Amino acid sequence: MNIMRLSILSILLAWCLQSIAQETPIAKINYVFRHMNDTTQRDKFTRDEVSTFLGKYSSYYTSVSNEKFNASLKEKMSSPSFDGNILLNKNFTPAKSAYVLDTEKKNLQHIFRIVSDEYLLEDTYPQLNWDIQEETKEIGGYSCQKAITTFKGRTYEVWFASELPFPFGPWKLHGLPGLILAAHDIKNEVIFEFDGFELIEEGTTQRIEPSAKAVKASVTEVEKLDKLYAENPNGYMQSRGGNSGRVVAGTPGTSFTFKSSSPGSITTSNGSNSVANIKSISIKNDENYNPSKITNNPIELIP
Template identity: 50%
Template sequence: MKRTMITIVASAFVFCLAAQEKPIAKVHYNFMHVNDTTQRDKHLRDEVVTYLGQNSSYYTSYSSERLNQDLKRQTDKAGFDGNIVLSKSTTSIDRNYIFYPSQEKAIELASFGGDSFLIDSKFEVPIWEIHDESKDIGGYNCQKATTDFKGRKYTAWFTTDLPFSSGPWKLQGLPGLILTATDSREEVKFEYAGFDKIGGETQIVIEAPSTAIKSTSTEVKKLEEAFKSNPQAYLQSKQGRSGTTGKVMFGGAVVVKGGPGSTSKATNISNLNIKSVNIKSDDSYKPSKVTNNPIELTQ
């Protein structure tokens, strides 16, 4: 079997913000992560998306956008009675990434407790081995590639029909767009869920949010542990501080997750005669709150 080796040397960089650009397309994935190996059936899931630009890409959760769409669908209905019911069946990923391949730069964004943090990150590209095997995914002819990356063995399927050297999460660097990727233990999966072109009139931009707080991975880890151990105390400690992002508030206004790739601005619903908002969790989705199996098994 003919195999091609692709090796790209990763490099660290001094943090800086590159010029913003509008994405020209986006690819959707259904993400699954077995975060707790003692309860493999209670895994995390999310709908994630990678926004694709000419010189950059942005990987993030799409859950907030789906919430926006559901909210608008209900309020736009004829005979809307003021009562909103939203369903929750995913857990938004808390790490987003912006990549600038030509500059070998990357930005990590951590989000929790209504805050977003910018973290200096190392631009890394897996060392891929391309195989002859091919198959159809979503109407695209895809080729197989494998890699050992961050402690896991991944099999990915990419298509040169979509000439973007990107994919989900940190999986990138192939001569085409990655449509699916799965680790050998089937503990991390990214399944193709759609590809859309984005018109030039879009208001979406790929850039770090201006309200994000520049920090370090060590400091963010401490803050995140404090938030998880006592969310109420964490939120009280930052009361009165401006510039919070990623909040969802009801009773006057809905502020939907902002930042790179966000299609939604703060949506004021104070004039929509909202009587109640009920957020229901899907009874079939009860992920474990324990994480003993992170995506990155090695640094």
């Protein structure tokens, strides 16, 4: 048994002594998510990097692409050679929805993000019926077993690892006697590829819950706000009182939002406020990443 597995077992033992009220993540699993959102362009997929933060009773699924992108931008601005010009290639489309799943309370919380604003929407706890198969294979060094379920109009094939005793996985997929390491629907239109499993250091302040700034809203309200942002980003910022960050124009059809402690500023690792030093920003899709802007094939085919 290697050191990683020993660490997992020791943390799980301590974790079992926690109360539900103290739920914090002890590990996370990373996936590369791909979605064929437009069936008229079947060779094109949206792409995202996502993670599920894992607790004993609950999990938190979210996109981490923007976080990594912001880190890349900050690194460039902190460099001594920074000349005020930023050129970044983008190969992802961050999901706007995140989910907190609680298996004890049978509760699912849907967090919808518009820039740095978060809206809390009502959602239905997913009840999944699994058919566990005999077929096995290895993923990421873990022995996995196959399982199948039908959910929201799609049939999913997943691979779960019993030695990682978390009943969770990507998105809303959950309920197996082990962590789901990979999943896809049988048409290969929705795909979650394993991208690593890691333990989270003890003493983390992160909680498996919506952030304090998440506000309750109806689906209708959020749809209107999302449409406003898509059509007029700066107009959306003004309607929110300028508290969502600052949008800086890049190449035609693109924009980038600086997230910071104070509107309109970003502080780099050397302590300088670098927004005023920016001469130009060019953010464009990688030449190999050109997903359709049309969605006629949502992940959930059935509401």
